[in-house]
Amino acid sequence: MKIYNTLSGQKEEFQPQGDAVKMYVCGVTPYDECHIGHAMSYVLFDVIRRYLEFRGYQVKHVQNFTDIDDKIILRAQNQGIPPQELAERYIQRYFEDMDALNVRRAHIYPRATQEIEEIQRLVSVLVQKGHAYVSGGDVYFRVRSFPTYGQLSKRTLEGMMAGSRVEVEVEKEHPMDFALWKKSRPGEPAWPSPWGPGRPGWHIECSAMSMKYLGATLDIHGGGQDLLFPHHENERAQSEAFAGAGPFARFWIHNGLLRLGQEKMSKSLGNLITVREVLEHHSADALRLFVLGSHYRSPLSYTSEALEAAERAAERLRQVARSGKGGAGAPLEASPYRERFLQAMDDDFNTAQALAVLFDLSRDINRAAEEGGNVVLARQTFLELAREVLGLTLEEPEMPPLNVAPIIELQKSTIARLRRDKLDWVIEQVGTLLNQDGVDVNDVRPYINLLREVRNALRKDKHFELADEIRTKLSELGVALEDTPQGTVGRTGPGHRPKAAPPK
């Protein structure tokens, strides 16, 4: 298995150092909703973890919450609530969103505020070793004490200075020195420390937490490309300076960033689309397919059209998951597809190619089934790869919120016409059902089923005009009816909006 390592700039053969793969992924700063850039990143690392596990590795996955920082403090002040309350709220949101996306939970979710002691221990040692110094209640890391500073992000101290957007601050020895510990201002959260009351700087919490839970050398350290500098560069410097040895991480993995239009989607630009918003209109499978359809190191542009295309692609895969078992003919041999899939994933997690294999397999399963071949085992392979590795559920999308009134209306008009056609036995059934009261969205399903039954009866008697009208109207309501040799099936969900949708 080869993985592209940001540090070396090339693909390297991956082997964990011990029995378990030690994987640390930078988590969120919980002060706002998760947007789909987060979704992209965590879905990718979810697939990476899933694949490692699929390959037989035991994975220990740690992901942090940086639950104390300037933005949390500021926003909490604006809302008049304690910072911890704000952080807690968005941590819960994070879990809800990621669960909805079928992202496996990490084994440990440490939080910066619960690791203050460990953080202070690191800072103390760095000061002792001469890698950090105290300045007016702050503690700074001395970048010039770490010879390979800049190696990860491929830049030099000189180069960074040349940009000269760096503000020169008098209390620092070097402009690129960064805070390990920040003196608290009045009203801000503060913890007592040898350097006075304060709080951790950004970066140090990740070093403290990763080393505490995973040891001095990680197998994999992941995050978005926007964290490469300064966050990861600094993390690496302080961690290796602390340990007095390296590497801090054997493989650095960075995902490309999600764009909206021509720009990066980011909190600072305010061009956010939240995970929640997307899941209102699309299935989690569609979002995963959208993300996995391109390479994780490339930037990806979000458009609603792309999501809709992914939804239809998801529907295609679901179709395979739920279709028949084929016949008793020659079985479809799935191992070649499996091989190709693994080969793609082994090459730096080429999910786009792996997905192409899955689509090839889908087509061949359908074809073999049509020709009477046995596709039971082939489908098993298909489901295993799609579900376990790519984290797709392939389940029917949730019933969308349906407007009950038009469906009842449709029933009534159907009944009226049935009367005309003197199909008394149907009327009786429908009438009985209509007498129920307390109808709400959750009671819609039986009505649909009833209409389907009515329609089938009509079809049997060749009343196609009315049968088609029922189908068309249901379709407009977001309910698809498909006549198959096995009978009529009804489906609802985001993938079933009518093709020629009425003006939105």
Added chain:
RNA sequence: GGCGACGUAGCCAAGUGGCAAGGCAGGGGUCUGCAAAACCCCGAUCAGCGGUUCAAAUCCGCUCGUCGCCUCCA
């Protein structure tokens, strides 16, 4: 200004030296009462120019265009 990435069919997107994956959309068929689904058939010489090579989307150079990081951000 410094560093880096990218530019492949209508759209999205793999492919890094040897006849250009896959998805969506579109056209033509098969099946079906009709639809839907499914299956079959149909599409690009890879931003432009020059070079290396028997052979380049794939290597080198230049040009044009887009984006990212350099400040908080997955």
